Structures are given as C-alpha cells and as structure tokens.
Amino acid sequence: MERIIIGYDHSDAAQGALSSGVDYAGRTGAELVVVYVVSSAWEWELAAVQVNPDPIRHEIRQLLTQDWTGPVRAAGVRYQTEVAVGRPADALLASARRHEASLIVLGMTGRGTLGELVTSSTGRQVAHHAVHPIVTVPAGWAPSRAENGQER
Numbered sequence: 001m002e003r004i005i006i007g008y009d010h011s012d013a014a015q016g017a018l019s020s021g022v023d024y025a026g027r028t029g030a031e032l033v034v035v036y037v038v039s040s041a042w043e044w045e046l047a048a049v050q051v052n053p054d055p056i057r058h059e060i061r062q063l064l065t066q067d068w069t070g071p072v073r074a075a076g077v078r079y080q081t082e083v084a085v086g087r088p089a090d091a092l093l094a095s096a097r098r099h100e101a102s103l104i105v106l107g108m109t110g111r112g113t114l115g116e117l118v119t120s121s122t123g124r125q126v127a128h129h130a131v132h133p134i135v136t137v138p139a140g141w142a143p144s145r146a147e148n149g150q151e152r
Helices: 012-028 040-048 054-065 070-075 088-098 113-119 121-129
Strands: 003-007 031-039 079-086 103-108 134-138
Touching: 003 012, 003 088, 012 031, 012 070, 012 103, 012 134, 031 054, 031 088, 054 079, 079 088, 088 103
Parallel strands: 003 031, 003 103, 031 079, 103 134
Antiparallel strands: none
C-alpha cells in the first residue's frame, strides 16, 4: 500500500497539507501517516525550567489522534498518527524511511513555494535529504469541488 507522510503542527499551512493528503489518498487509496514533531530544543528548554514535557506530549498525541485528524476520518481515508521528538526534518525523513513512503507533504506559509523551501530550515533540510518526492501545499489549500465548477 502506498503511504504518504504528512508533516503536521496544526498551523494553517499544515491543515492545507492535510487537506491535500486527504484528497490524494481519497483518489488513490493511499494511507496517510500524520506526523507531529516535538522539537528536541523545545524539550530541552522545558527541562531547563524543570517542566515535565510528558503531559504536553500526551495532550498533543490526543489532539492528533482525535480533533486534528477529524477530516481524515470524515473522508474515510486510512491513516495512522505519530508523535516524534527531535529535529523536525530528521523525524519526518526517518518516518518516511520507516514507512517506505512514496511522498512527503509539507505545508508552507504565505512566502510561497520557492521562498518557503529556501528559508524554512525544515523544508530545506527535507528537500536536501529526501529520497522521496516532496509536495509543498499553501496555507488554506482545499480540494476543488468539481461538482461546483471551482478550480484549484
């Protein structure tokens, strides 16, 4: 089965990436792997002020498996979720290798595709090291509705 990695952090850009993945999986029968990466730098900062990150990671995992993936369930698309800790690019690439993914989908901010890949450290690192095709999706992207005659 074809697997698609979706980098997800609940930003507008990530929601666009998720919509794109759901649309693609709905048409092809692919399975989505929705990956949220908790930055190891963030965890070090919490440790420095003696805050236990476990409850926060638990909350993120719960949001990812319930609220944030609601559109995936509503579309009837097969999926699984992952919460990883580390450098985002490294974690996304490791997930793509582990799941033998055929595609990585990342959201991008309003700076544009090329600008985002050049200025985003995660996007740049994924693009530089990936052995999989990468799709970048603008914030707010939604699949067109052919029955309404709308274009993407």
